[in-house]
Amino acid sequence: MVDLDADGRELSRSVVAPEEFPAHVSERERSAPTRWVWHDSSRRYPALLAAGVRVARCHDLRLVHRILLGLEGTDPTARQRDDVWAGEGVPAPDAGQALFDLVAPTGPTAAIEETLAEFARQRDALGRARAGLHLLVAAESAGALLAVEMHTAGLPWDARAHEAVLDAELGSRPTVGARPARLEALARRLREELDDPGLNPDSPTKLLRALHRQGLPVESTGRGELAAVDHPAVATLLEYKRLARLWTANGWAWLDEWVAGGRFRPVYIPAGVVTGRWASAGGGALQIPRGLRVAVRADPGWRLVVADVAQLEPRVLCAMAQDTALAEAARGRDLYEGIVADGAVTSREDAKLALLGAMYGATTGESGRLMPRLRLTYPRAMGLVDAAARRGEDGEAVSTLLGRTSPVPDGTWLRTQARATEADAAASEIARARREARDRGRFTRNFVVQGTAAEWALTWLADLRGRLARMPAARVDATRSGPVFSRHAHIAFFLHDEVIVHCPEEHVGEVSAAVRAAADAAGRLLFGDFPVDFPLDARVADSAAKA
DNA sequence: AAGGGACGCGCG
DNA sequence: AAAGCGCGCGTCCCTT
Numbered sequence: 001m002v003d004l005d006a007d008g009r010e011l012s013r014s015v016v017a018p019e020e021f022p023a024h025v026s027e028r029e030r031s032a033p034t035r036w037v038w039h040d041s042s043r044r045y046p047a048l049l050a051a052g053v054r055v056a057r058c059h060d061l062r063l064v065h066r067i068l069l070g071l072e073g074t075d076p077t078a079r080q081r082d083d084v085w086a087g088e089g090v091p092a093p094d095a096g097q098a099l100f101d102l103v104a105p106t107g108p109t110a111a112i113e114e115t116l117a118e119f120a121r122q123r124d125a126l127g128r129a130r131a132g133l134h135l136l137v138a139a140e141s142a143g144a145l146l147a148v149e150m151h152t153a154g155l156p157w158d159a160r161a162h163e164a165v166l167d168a169e170l171g172s173r174p175t176v177g178a179r180p181a182r183l184e185a186l187a188r189r190l191r192e193e194l195d196d197p198g199l200n201p202d203s204p205t206k207l208l209r210a211l212h213r214q215g216l217p218v219e220s221t222g223r224g225e226l227a228a229v230d231h232p233a234v235a236t237l238l239e240y241k242r243l244a245r246l247w248t249a250n251g252w253a254w255l256d257e258w259v260a261g262g263r264f265r266p267v268y269i270p271a272g273v274v275t276g277r278w279a280s281a282g283g284g285a286l287q288i289p290r291g292l293r294v295a296v297r298a299d300p301g302w303r304l305v306v307a308d309v310a311q312l313e314p315r316v317l318c319a320m321a322q323d324t325a326l327a328e329a330a331r332g333r334d335l336y337e338g339i340v341a342d343g344a345v346t347s348r349e350d351a352k353l354a355l356l357g358a359m360y361g362a363t364t365g366e367s368g369r370l371m372p373r374l375r376l377t378y379p380r381a382m383g384l385v386d387a388a389a390r391r392g393e394d395g396e397a398v399s400t401l402l403g404r405t406s407p408v409p410d411g412t413w414l415r416t417q418a419r420a421t422e423a424d425a426a427a428s429e430i431a432r433a434r435r436e437a438r439d440r441g442r443f444t445r446n447f448v449v450q451g452t453a454a455e456w457a458l459t460w461l462a463d464l465r466g467r468l469a470r471m472p473a474a475r476v477d478a479t480r481s482g483p484v485f486s487r488h489a490h491i492a493f494f495l496h497d498e499v500i501v502h503c504p505e506e507h508v509g510e511v512s513a514a515v516r517a518a519a520d521a522a523g524r525l526l527f528g529d530f531p532v533d534f535p536l537d538a539r540v541a542d543s544a545a546k547a
Numbered sequence: 548a549a550g551g552g553a554c555g556c557g558c559g
Numbered sequence: 560a561a562a563g564c565g566c567g568c569g570t571c572c573c574t575t
Contacts, residue, residue, distance in 0.1 A: 206573080245556060271564085282567095284569095287566085290558090302552085356563070360562080365563090442563065443564070496565095
């Protein structure tokens with residue numbers, strides 16, 4: 001382990017045996033503010049939490065490396081170091097290399113030197129970067145810690161409530177290999193209604209053929225298209241699809257695999273999405289269906305504080321663009337109603353449609369039709385996303401408010417564009433280049449908004465995490481949360497613009513206040529005094545189901 | 548038998 | 560209704 005001062009100068013070195021590492025970290029955390037610098041929080045932190053040791057701050061070299069790679073002027077050799085610093089990482093060595101767990105290309109003995117060199121490069125790059133990037137790096141690293149903490153604590157999950165949903169929807173649990181009773185009944189009815197005795201409704205190919213034999217004008221078996229045609233089998237099929245989805249995605253097998261000891265423990269992957277949004281692996285944590293939220297239940301004596309931000313992305317867009325007209329429409333009320341009041345559109349539904357279209361790049365249909373009106377009323381906000389789209393179409397990179405950059409186009413894309421400008425380019429080649437350019441424009445258009453919204457949410461989360469950590473211990477244990485979280489309010493779930501805090505009943509007031517204070521802080525940190533607010537829908541409940 | 552692409556659908 | 564963005568994951572179905 002190496003001690004550094006605030007300027008990154010080396011103070012001392014020591015070797016700490018792995019079994020002594022948690023106690024060592026715990027001692028440091030108590031005695032002085034410490035920022036742990038390590039390769040990968042997802043590999044280093046679980047063992048600390050398992051030993052009951054929580055870390056306040058870190059610098060996650062792997063995640064920061066990925067952010068810095070996109071900066072202009074980045075050392076071109078940085079990309080050669082990608083495999084080591086930004087890749088999936090490598091198993092930590094068992095040897096007592098302590099803090100720095102990197103296995104460098106030149107072998108384990110060089111790990112600390114490599115780690116120090118990477119940290120120095122990152123400090124150097126950050127020293128030249130604007131303030132926003134420092135905030136992003138701090139928030140990203142806090143998120144890396146939180147992702148491990150949420151996995152360790154888990155989301156309180158009541159298997160009996162889940163089973164009650166399955167029983168009500170699907171019938172009793174079937175034997176292995178068989179469909180649940182209600183699903184099998186629907187399949188039988190479907191075979192009759194489509195006059196196809198051998199039909200397997202799970203096969204899109206066979207299903208489509210059966211629908212065509214009935215004379216139905218559908219090109220796919222998708223829900224949307226089906227709902228638009230008139231046939232007795234449609235209602236049956238839609239119900240079959242709904243239940244089949246519940247069964248295969250979140251049925252008894254899911255419960256057996258992913259819920260243990262009253263907790264659902266997904267793996268969170270910070271910045272797993274190019275925009276900086278989090279991804280998850282295992283159990284589909286980011287796709288928990290609404291109907292199963294009744295199974296998210298606080299422990300006895302504990303409660304859930306469930307909070308989400310209303311219309312996060314449009315608010316972020318308006319602040320990022322410094323669009324005071326849109327900010328005025330958003331202030332203290334439903335943003336979409338504000339747009340109606342401005343006379344840009346005539347209904348709330350149209351306002352939502354138009355704004356989503358602006359952020360996603362809709363060109364056709366209702367949404368595309370409404371956008372010109374929006375451009376007239378909110379030229380700054382619309383100008384920002386339009387400019388991002390143009391840059392993307394031109395093959396340039398865009399960046400979020402704090403400085404996360406979009407990926408650059410790959411060689412195939414560039415060649416397609418170049419080919420289209422040559423004198424002998426075929427019409428089809430030109431059309432293809434044009435289509436791919438527009439595709440990329442929609443991506444960069446959305447990138448700046450989605451990515452900045454992710455930064456707001458990450459800042460909110462990081463700030464909230466700190467506030468919760470400073471709260472006192474509870475009287476009632478939630479023993480299933482593990483040693484670090486059994487007596488302290490903790491973030492149990494995060495999904496883009498929503499957070500669920502699991503906390504002792506006696507702390508719900510403080511926690512609710514902390515959730516709001518953190519949202520206010522995030523707004524100020526990103527947008528300073530610009531007059532936009534981020535209203536929360538927050539509630540205290542035993543379950544995460546919508547009230 | 549395993550791998551991968553397409554599809555479909557859940558979430559924001 | 561879907562559309563226009565970003566995902567994960569289960570199933571089918573074809574290739575190797």
